[in-house]
Amino acid sequence: MSVSGFELPLPSPFDFQQCLKYMARSPIECLYTADSEGVNRLLRVGTSQRLIRLSCRNNNAMQIQLLRGDALAIREQEELARYIRDWFDLDRDLEPFMQLSKGDPFLWPLAESFYGLRVVGIPDLFEALCWAIVGQQVNLTFAYKLKQRLTEQYGEAAEWEGGTYRLFPTPERFANVTIDQLCSLQLTRNKARTIIEVASCMTNGDLRREELLTLPDPESVDKRLTAIKGIGPWTAQYVRMRCLGDQTALPIGDVGLQNAVKQMLGLDRKPTPRELRDLFEQWPGWESYITFYLWRTLY
Template identity: 60%
Template sequence: MNDLLFELLLPELFDYATCLEYMERSALECLYRADSTGVTRLFELGSGPLLIKLTMRDGSFIQARLLHGSVPGIEEQERLARYITEWFDLDRDLTPFYTLAAADPLLGPLAVRFHGLRIVGIPDLFEALCWAILGQQVNLAFAYRLKQRLTAEYGRSMEWEGHTYYCFARPEDLLGVSVEELCALQLTRSKARTILEVAALLARGELSREALLDMPSPEAAEKELVAIRGIGPWTAQYVRMRCLRDPSSFPVGDVGLQNAVKVLTGMDKKPTPAELVGLSVGWRGWEAYATFYLWRTLY
């Protein structure tokens, strides 16, 4: 099966190959498979599981093809199209970012080197929160393993042509689960407790992406998230950046960001958050993109 479902017109300043290079960076990523031909991912948006492959046509369209599953209805296809748009930040006009980057000694070379790279997002709030929580204070390789175990245990999967594709667990999938069960997957008690708390809040409708986006400001949404035990500034800013799509989010406490700046500027030690704020005066409004491009230099 290889049905073309729909096409999305790509914006200016978008480079699919550059985005794919970023997505190929970790062989440990379990929630999609990326190679130079495209990205394949398992979706659950309504009636049943859909294995979707995104490819490029003519350098100006993304094609969504159904590899396996029953052909979704129009409403489900619209949800899929919205997901893809969010995933690759297709609605964003990057012109202002490239203008300011060109005048910035740190970002200038990166804007050339990674031209057309978008912040690859995590549209699903539960997945974004879990990924951020799992990534707290551990190296990325270990964070990927934790996510893989969590997904294999509580998510769903599909075999197709010799590969296994996974869907991340939904909040409801974790409702009866205990802290001990998650600790058995090598999560710390804090990560386990926080993920279960977030799952419960989402399942009860007391937390949602829509509600966070409806708040008066991204800062207000961040405050809401930080009120949850186990979610600090870094986690909330990370979610602002990759799920809520706030281009001005700036996770200054991020060790990866600090290391990237240290290496690129030749500093003898990592910059403090205050120093990062000082460096970023020219990035106003686009700190998240600056951060993402700086992270990109680490791989």
Template identity: 75%
Template sequence: MNDSSFELPLPHPFDFQQCLNYMSRSLFECLYTTDTEGVNRLIRVGNDKRLVRLTCPQGREMQVQLLQGDSLTPEEQEELIHYIKDWFDLNRDLEPFIQMSEGDPLLGPLLERFWGLRIVGIPDLFEALCWAIAGQQVNLTFAYKLKQRLTEQYGDTAEWEGVTYKMFPSPEQLANSSIEQLCSLQFTRSKAMAILDVASLMTNGELSRDRLLTLTDSEAVDKELTKIRGIGPWTAQYVRMRCLGDQTAFPVGDVGLQNAVKQMLGLNQKPTPLELHALFKHWQGWESYITFYLWRTLY
């Protein structure tokens, strides 16, 4: 152990390989690199950027290693730990979810198949909103390409061992951009306007993850998000799930979720939102986890 590395205790169950499998699902991912043992990512810590490698060599603890730069101050280490815990949902007690799945004909096999998988989050609200906006009504591959173009155009980078690591831009880095500039990256005008609106709101301090987390009512969060131009119910639910750690988030309008349920239950057609609500009523409080696991069956 030295100043450039530390260990983070892990909850049970946690399977890092399951998380890595999820994170390596696209060759177009630009914000981190995965291999068989871990993930490297450029992360904003305080006012600086830090290149970090995460591994779980023993399975019981996560090894956090700084690949370059000065050692962290205690405050910076706490900030990084907070980010990693949000990224891999390490503060969540999954025991009630496990108990709920016992004997359940759908949840049981699902939990067995993805045992130890945590919701891999997007702790940065701006990144989460832009990713959700980019993914509206396009296939996943094109959404990744849009994210890649936005990151390459506006985000910070760091070099290490011949690899260029990229960090998603901050709202401030897009504050002076224009609709035309985003459209040149193949965003539609409506998506460009939505992203610039979010960047403006966050730069001005009118929108923040911390503020959304103070809203205990999920409907209040939905209302806060959907009043932003270009953000509808699906985007709000997605952000609640991936960024705000809301395990009741339930994007019933998601085509992937509908297809996964159709496949799992052998239905002739995709379930309607009403049918999904009826199916999930037995699993209240864990909608986001079940949705995340069902999405995994599609890959």
């Protein structure tokens, strides 16, 4: 049995429009195309490339339509559904967060402004790590340019109706790539070295998302990731948040987070790491969502 499309039930609250607004934040995003009604993306499902479109006629169910290629086998549909649930954090119950926010002078404006927004994830570990690495100490626009160059140089692509859709490169693709070759894309030598090291660890099976998800606590994940030269606490926290679905991840050194809190509290300076930790101690278990919503206030 095979299908060319299927539906996924959606949790409440969920607002696809809020997610699409976040996904449309950069005009040079290279891994998907978001418009006012949905998003098109090329994904690797099993050993095949699948170009899909996601849309929501309402916020009760998400429609997944296959745009090109053979119909989906049931196992492919299941793999794709798992990816989408991780991508939009659909297995998360947000009601406790909404209850926590009510009456809170800091949280409620965030929860009200971005009601139904989910942490839009990066389920692929290599993509998540590379995105965090290229984003270290550069502005968001330049980070998108670096991701675009990596993807165009080393990723696969497919054509459909005059458009080009791209896959982020696999770690295996970097087996024979040199630091100088990555530096030619305007990556620093340290970032190039770290990407090659991460690619090697993943190709060898020494680093896997499945393994990280089985570790007993967040500290173990941080220790595992920061053992790789070039990956610091910020990168580890970011990957825990965007790839591993860890709600306690708090990228305390993130400049965007610091600026958003400064703006929200009307401070004349950025909060210190200690002040940020003290602030977030009020809301244990929701650090990632609060961070994600704070980031949205900057756009």
